[in-house]
Amino acid sequence: xxxxxxxxxxxxxxxxxxxxxxxxxxxxxxxxxxxxxxxxxxxxxxxxxxxxxxxxxxxxxxxxxxxxxxxxxxxxxxxxxxxxxxxxxxxxxxxxxxxxxxxxxxxxxxxxxxxxxxxxxxxxxxxxxxxxxxxxxxxxxxxxxxxxxxxxxxxxxxxxxxxxxxxxxxxxxxxxxxxxxxxxxxxxxxxxxxxxxxxxxxxxxxxxxxxxxxxxxxxxxxxxxxxxxxxxxxxxxxxxxxxxxxxxxxxxxxxxxxxxxxxxxxxxxxxxxxxxxxxxxxxxxxxxxxxxxxxxxxxxx
Numbered sequence: 001x002x003x004x005x006x007x008x009x010x011x012x013x014x015x016x017x018x019x020x021x022x023x024x025x026x027x028x029x030x031x032x033x034x035x036x037x038x039x040x041x042x043x044x045x046x047x048x049x050x051x052x053x054x055x056x057x058x059x060x061x062x063x064x065x066x067x068x069x070x071x072x073x074x075x076x077x078x079x080x081x082x083x084x085x086x087x088x089x090x091x092x093x094x095x096x097x098x099x100x101x102x103x104x105x106x107x108x109x110x111x112x113x114x115x116x117x118x119x120x121x122x123x124x125x126x127x128x129x130x131x132x133x134x135x136x137x138x139x140x141x142x143x144x145x146x147x148x149x150x151x152x153x154x155x156x157x158x159x160x161x162x163x164x165x166x167x168x169x170x171x172x173x174x175x176x177x178x179x180x181x182x183x184x185x186x187x188x189x190x191x192x193x194x195x196x197x198x199x200x201x202x203x204x205x206x207x208x209x210x211x212x213x214x215x216x217x218x219x220x221x222x223x224x225x226x227x228x229x230x231x232x233x234x235x236x237x238x239x240x241x242x243x244x245x246x247x248x249x250x251x252x253x254x255x256x257x258x259x260x261x262x263x264x265x266x267x268x269x270x271x272x273x274x275x276x277x278x279x280x281x282x283x284x285x286x287x288x289x290x291x292x293x294x295x296x297x298x299x300x301x
Contacts, residue, residue, distance in 0.1 A: 053135075055148075060129055096132060102128075113169070121172050155176060168205075202264060206235075210277065212280050214280045214282060215265070242280065248282065
């Protein structure tokens with residue numbers, strides 16, 4: 001079951017979709033020319049591994065010229081030249097790969113955006129004439145935010161929605177615009193982090209922000225998703241330096257968890273969901289069989 005972070009609302013998979021539907025769609029070979037396979041797109045900056053971040057925006061553009069014209073008319077400040085989409089004010093660019101219609105797109109968006117799967121906006125996804133992939137660096141909000149703004153420029157040019165391929169979460173156009181407007185409120189976390197529930201509940205997408213994902217056993221928390229949502233947002237917003245053995249609680253009267261390193265779930269080697277930074281596991285901090293309420297560092301709601 002996929003659980004999304006939007007406004008703290010839990011969202012489950014529709015029965016018609018399996019969890020594998022969250023996986024990024026395999027792009028045509030033309031979209032990968034000159035590139036490593038998806039999920040293996042890791043670069044080095046000052047000796048630090050930087051994972052690839054990929055956003056998908058389906059839209060109405062029949063030809064490349066239609067996209068170019070729509071961008072100019074939208075006055076978003078972005079231009080499309082060669083294989084790059086550039087913000088003319090900041091001069092920051094990302095790779096833009098324009099592909100034709102993909103019959104799998106509607107199902108992929110419904111699986112990654114079940115909270116808006118029955119809306120008119122979702123139905124528009126099925127009417128797309130082309131698909132754009134924006135490819136850039138993850139690894140920090142500094143890297144990910146320009147990619148978010150680039151996707152917003154495509155929405156302003158007529159795009160139908162945004163799917164974060166490197167997390168498996170799809171957003172409605174106006175929701176994505178809100179997230180772009182609220183980056184100062186750490187909305188990048190909401191844009192690219194989801195929660196997947198099985199025997200363990202784990203987050204996915206923190207590598208887009210340069211941080212470890214988190215995992216907790218389903219039976220170790222009354223509301224495992226809310227625990228992970230609060231923990232991962234705290235780590236991102238506070239840029240907290242986490243060390244193994246530290247403890248965490250969502251409130252002063254809530255259960256305390258010890259933070260330990262963990263291997264996390266296993267994805268295919270080529271998956272964009274892989275987190276090169278690793279995982280934190282939250283384990284109940286017990287004393288004589290009871291959950292400790294002391295020696296924690298608190299993240300208050």
